[in-house]
Structure formats: structure tokens, C-alpha cells
Amino acid sequence: MYANHNQLKTHLHAYLMAYNFAKRLKALKGKTPWKSILDTWEKNPEYFNTNPNHFLLGLNS
Template identity: 45%
Template sequence: MQTFLMAYNFARRLKTLKGFTPYEYIDNIWATEPQRFRIDPFQHTVGLNT
């Protein structure tokens, strides 16, 4: 299941997100409108230190 979620969030480009992957879309929104988020969304991503 985790492999599917990683592929979906980091590799799959979606038409509803204007061709961005979900990760890229959140990154763009975070860069332009950080006040929309209560916490840094990238603290919850799977990576080396999780």
C-alpha cells in the first residue's frame, strides 16, 4: 500500500491539479500562500528520517 501511495503522490500527474503531482501542487501552494497551512506540510511526508 505504501508503494502505491508514494507512486501516486510523487509520480502521477493529475489533470485536476493542472498537471502537477499532489506533492508538487502542495509545494507550490505552500510557497505562494503559507498562511493557508497551520503546520509545515512537509513534516508529514515519508522520507529518510521517518
Template identity: 50%
Template sequence: MEHRLTRLCHPWTNGQVERMNRTIKEATTKAFHYTSLEQLQIHFKDYLWAYNSARPLRAPKGKTPIGFILDQWHKNPQPFKRDPSHYFPGPNT
């Protein structure tokens, strides 16, 4: 991954972030009514987990973000300090 910064006061150069923000907003605040901030936080956490574990993306070679991390760990575990598989619940947990 390449880390890039956008120019100050130029939000149109930050399209991917804006698109992700819109996706999150459509799935949370525009779709549900929350009576408290805690409800929103719980739903947001659940939504991010579902997004990262179920939705394949184009950039990581058509895999889910979690699947991509686990594949990288299986190929080369040296850069990882710990086995990442215990962070992701699966069918055996």
C-alpha cells in the first residue's frame, strides 16, 4: 500500500475516502434510527466486522481484507509479531 496525502482544502482529490464515508453512512445513520450514541457505536462495530470479513475487494486481489491478511501471514509470517488468525473469529471459535 502506498500512503498518500491530499492537498489542503481540496476535498475532491480524496474521492476514495469520501466514497467509503458515504457507504458507511448509508449502511448506518441513513438506514437506522439510534436512540443513543452507544447503539450507533455497537452497530458501527458490527458493520465494520461484516464489511471486512464478508465483502471481497478489488485491491487485495479479490479477497476480503481479513482473508488477505491471513494469506500474507501464511506466505511470510516474519513481518507479523503475532499470529493474526486468533483476532478473527471463524467457524471454529
């Protein structure tokens, strides 16, 4: 199916990014998993050790 391990890693990474940032889930009332995390952070920042926005790659990354 995949010629090498890097092709599998690339495909899996693309799938996870699409799922976490684009797929809206019924269980989360139509939110994406990432939006749900950010909403929780805004309401209850004490649940988190660091700001989840720091894990996003920016334009200069």
C-alpha cells in the first residue's frame, strides 16, 4: 500500500490534521475537536498547563 514508512507518516499526519481542525463532530455539538479544546481553555484555563494556541504552527514556522 505504501512504498515506505515516510509515505505512511505523511498520510497519517494529513488525516489527523483534517480530522482535528476540519471535521465537525456530533458528540461535540458540531464543533471541531480543536475548537472544543479552545472553548474549554477560554472558560477554564486552570485545567491547562499551557495555552493550547502555542502548539499551532504559524506563518514563520
